[in-house]
Amino acid sequence: MDDQDLTLMFKALGHPIRRDILDLLKGKPKTTSELTGYFKNVSRYAVMKHLNILEQANLLLIRREGRTRVNYINIVPLQQMLNRWSTRYQSNFASAIVSLKTKIEGSNNDMSLVHDSFQIEQEIIINANREKVYNAMTKGINDWWTYRLCGDGSILTLEPKVGGKFLEANKNGKAALWGTVIKINPPEEIRLSGLLGMEGAVNSSYSFKLEEKGSSTVLKLSHHAVGLLNPDWQHSHNEGWKELLGDFLKNYVEKNELPKSNK
Known part of the structure; x- marks a missing residue:
């Protein structure tokens, strides 16, 4: 992952609506119309602009089913960004701590x-x-x-x-x-x-x-x-x-x- 890729990714993650879109897609893929429905005070045009920025950063994968556009999260670049600043040992240790925190807080029972x-x-x-x-x-x-x-x-x-x-x-x-x-x-x-x-x-x-x-x-x-x-x-x-x-x-x-x- 080069500096230009990182710049696009940080730009994409810098807006709360784009982060919300990724959170929504984490559960399962959604059509553009479904995503637009989550943002009541945001126009479809604005949501499309956010989707395009995420796609440019390679954080979004698009599959077309007929006339319908289905949006998927692409987490590979996020992992590549993590790998740049952490060793596998550090990553595994951090994951274990997060898992322990989640269990203690009772959200994964x-x-x-x-x-x-x-x-x-x-x-x-x-x-x-x-x-x-x-x-x-x-x-x-x-x-x-x-x-x-x-x-x-x-x-x-x-x-x-x-x-x-x-x-x-x-x-x-x-x-x-x-x-x-x-x-x-x-x-x-x-x-x-x-x-x-x-x-x-x-x-x-x-x-x-x-x-x-x-x-x-x-x-x-x-x-x-x-x-x-x-x-x-x-x-x-x-x-x-x-x-x-x-x-x-x-x-x-x-x-x-x-x-x-x-x-």
């Missing part, structure tokens, strides 16, 4: 499963061509995908074909299916269906779209889950995707750098 849904949208710019990113996401996935369900030493493989398995297995025979490929269009798109560490009555699907942007690639993640969900799962998956794609995959492709846990 009910962690039972509830019937709900969530959608996560993120964009990451990787300074490499689309083919290199695609190959890293398929052939090289074991090198940078650090999360494991079967313990240390397990191997991850992703078969790039419809019906192909995104599988983890260890030498003792323990295995876990992270997902199954339901659509593939090399090197532009991979769609999978799978639980991604969640358990129980959940339907979960996630897709990766790779778009060329000059000599770089824009990786667009979309993850949707519905069913009996733990209220923590959206946050944990959001953070997990940021780390996996915005940190581990990006560094693996751009710098040939392995995550510390894989070295």
Whole structure:
């Protein structure tokens, strides 16, 4: 993240209405009309100007469904800003303190499963061509995908074909299916269906779209889950995707750098 990106972000966060918009989108994506309805004393034109500033700062992702514009929060730049001034140890320690504060204040007492849904949208710019990113996401996935369900030493493989398995297995025979490929269009798109560490009555699907942007690639993640969900799962998956794609995959492709846990 360069100084110009930071300047745009601080400008975007400097107005209370724009901060309110991000707070509203934190729960779930909303159409422009829905957002306008929250601000009774602000014109639609003014709300659109605020949305445009957030989009310029890459804090807002836009998806069009017919004539409807759906707005999603993009938290990757916020994490990149945090990483600039904190180590991972400091970040984890601060998160633990915030979590403890929240529990003490009693705002997070009910962690039972509830019937709900969530959608996560993120964009990451990787300074490499689309083919290199695609190959890293398929052939090289074991090198940078650090999360494991079967313990240390397990191997991850992703078969790039419809019906192909995104599988983890260890030498003792323990295995876990992270997902199954339901659509593939090399090197532009991979769609999978799978639980991604969640358990129980959940339907979960996630897709990766790779778009060329000059000599770089824009990786667009979309993850949707519905069913009996733990209220923590959206946050944990959001953070997990940021780390996996915005940190581990990006560094693996751009710098040939392995995550510390894989070295």
